Amino acid sequence: xxxxxxxxxxxxxxxxxxxxxxxxxxxxxxxxxxxxxxxxxxxxxxxxxxxxxxxxxxxxxxxxxxxxxxxxxxxxxxxxxxxxxxxxxxxxxxxxxxxxxxxxxxxxxxxxxxxxxxxxxxxxxxxxxxxxxxxxxxxxxxxxxxxxxxxxxxxxxxxxxxxxxxxxxxxxxxxxxxxxxxxxxxxxxx
Numbered sequence: 001x002x003x004x005x006x007x008x009x010x011x012x013x014x015x016x017x018x019x020x021x022x023x024x025x026x027x028x029x030x031x032x033x034x035x036x037x038x039x040x041x042x043x044x045x046x047x048x049x050x051x052x053x054x055x056x057x058x059x060x061x062x063x064x065x066x067x068x069x070x071x072x073x074x075x076x077x078x079x080x081x082x083x084x085x086x087x088x089x090x091x092x093x094x095x096x097x098x099x100x101x102x103x104x105x106x107x108x109x110x111x112x113x114x115x116x117x118x119x120x121x122x123x124x125x126x127x128x129x130x131x132x133x134x135x136x137x138x139x140x141x142x143x144x145x146x147x148x149x150x151x152x153x154x155x156x157x158x159x160x161x162x163x164x165x166x167x168x169x170x171x172x173x174x175x176x177x178x179x180x181x182x183x184x185x186x187x188x189x190x
């Protein structure tokens with residue numbers, strides 16, 4: 001049986017949905033409170049401000065991507081398996097948390113400076129996991145090419161919140177095939 005999310009997690013999930021739909025500045029504390037069945041001011045028992053909520057949300061997304069990506073690379077027995085695992089990890093994240101992808105893409109500028117620096121540092125480390133894995137898989141790629149390829153794949157995968165043409169499993173398979181094919185035909189899986 002799945003563990004019930006904490007009140008704090010419920011608030012963050014509701015805020016992510018609202019921020020994705022209406023933008024950070026289009027959502028008030030009362031809107032977030034109403035979404036989880038409490039008053040807006042009651043949110044201050046959990047977060048000191050709406051800014052703090054966004055900071056925690058985007059920091060935790062970035063930590064989760066980095067930790068999950070690194071764990072998959074570390075567990076892989078080959079470079080091509082590591083790349084397949086990274087692609088699958090990011091595809092699953094994008095399909096399972098489309099609101100978080102949208103919030104991350106649209107609201108980085110709304111973070112406080114310390115939160116923005118922390119999120120950017122985590123994002124850079126996540127990109128480096130990809131760059132290293134791509135270079136191990138495609139030795140002909142120099143670092144700038146591998147970095148450009150990683151960002152291109154992120155663009156492909158992160159576009160999923162804007163597409164509802166296929167069911168989740170079909171979309172996951174399509175995105176994985178397309179991402180892997182864009183990086184190297186040698187690692188494309190069926």
